[in-house]
Amino acid sequence: MTIPATMRAIDPDTPGGPEVLTVVRRPVPAPGAGELLIRVAAAGVNRPDILQRMGGYPPPPGAPSIMGLEVAGEVVGIGAGVDEVMVGQPVCALLAGGGYAEYAVAPQGQCLAVPAALTIVEAAAMPETLFTVWTNLFERAYATEGDTVLVHGGTSGIGTMAIGLCALFGIDIIVTAGSAEKARAALDTGATHAVNYNAEDFVTRVREITGGRGVAAVLDMVGGDYVARNLQCLADDGRHVSIAVQRGATATIPVFEVMRRRLTLTGSTLRPRDAGFKSLVADELSRTVWPHVTAGRLKPVIDRAFVLEEASDAHRRMEAGTHVGKIVLTM
Incomplete structure (x- = not known):
């Protein structure tokens, strides 16, 4: 498949209320060594996203300014050292940033295969x-x-x-x-x-x-x-x-x-931890928890899904505190 040069993303240039969450064009990121390029189908919304939007939780060094800490989608590109077999696989991933976008890059070690028991929206709501x-x-x-x-x-x-x-x-x-x-x-x-x-x-x-x-x-x-x-x-x-x-x-x-x-x-705080630590956790989860997910015994509770253009409404819902379970953005 052809990967475009730019993508839709949520990347506010000033802190503020939910209204700053507008869709802009950004370059599609390139996967580095050991990384996967994911065509994002859905991205989870988390409370740290709200803190970041308000200017209180800047991304860690090296992380994209685009918001979003977890995604699910299809692997469409790979960096050096990643097996070609990954291309085309559905995965969910923990990110340090970059999830509110049509494409995102994640270290392979922070990705988990999406089993048939999960919808892609459910998968996006799992990692964080x-x-x-x-x-x-x-x-x-x-x-x-x-x-x-x-x-x-x-x-x-x-x-x-x-x-x-x-x-x-x-x-x-x-x-x-x-x-x-x-x-x-x-x-x-x-x-x-x-x-x-x-x-x-x-x-x-x-x-x-x-x-x-x-x-x-x-x-x-x-x-x-x-x-x-x-x-x-x-x-x-x-x-x-x-x-x-x-x-x-x-x-x-x-x-x-x-x-x-x-x-x-x-x-502890998870976001600033390095990829090595997160990969160790992912490996442990793949052995201890993911068999239950694959068998359909563990699913996230989904409150509501919004399309990317409705990111401001998704944040308003989270801030209102009336949700039960996870709020998700779909691309």
Whole structure:
């Protein structure tokens, strides 16, 4: 097939509201050594995209300024060192940027084959949340069969992916949500328990649910004053993992409580990590999780798909907070 010289993309030159997300023409990127050129069919929308649009989360060095952290589509070009057999294969990929476009480049190690059990829209909604939940809840927090964990934002892309993974690996998951409707949606998705944090104190509910023991791990995207409350939810030797700071980047915590109960506080950000690390995670996911995806046992929850020209509406929907699951752009 002939690859055009330019493509449609979302690449705002100034920060701002959703209205800055207009379609522009950009050169089609060329794959470097070890990279694949993907003709993008769909791209996932993630909260870091909103922060980037507002000027608060610049792309890491070397990443394209075009927005978008995950895509799915067909491999149409390869760089040096990549087997020709990859051309024509459907893949989904984790990116450091460049997803809101008709073509994107990804290191081969950050790509996973799209099985027949997934639609291309579902495949585009997998990488960012799957890599994030796996590295933080399963690797950093060591969540394992028989554990009970607490995950905030139960109807978000991260929350719904955490629910799906916990169901696969025999982990009870308590999630929080901001309304009775969202709590019901989380339960329908497969959460063991859902707490409406606007009607109930989640610390009290976690104690009741766990019979006073607390949870083995908390996955937190809230930060701020939630951190100290999360620690009250942890069992002795529990692990607290921070992945975002929506309510503030600083927290006051009871240090002696951390010492006395041997708690662990950790966290991570995925986007700045190098391709070597992301490739290791992809390899682990291909062995441990992807067989379940191939068998149809794990799918992302899709809230809604928008065409590329409606990217501003997609961001408005995410900012409104009414979505359940993933928002996706289609090309």
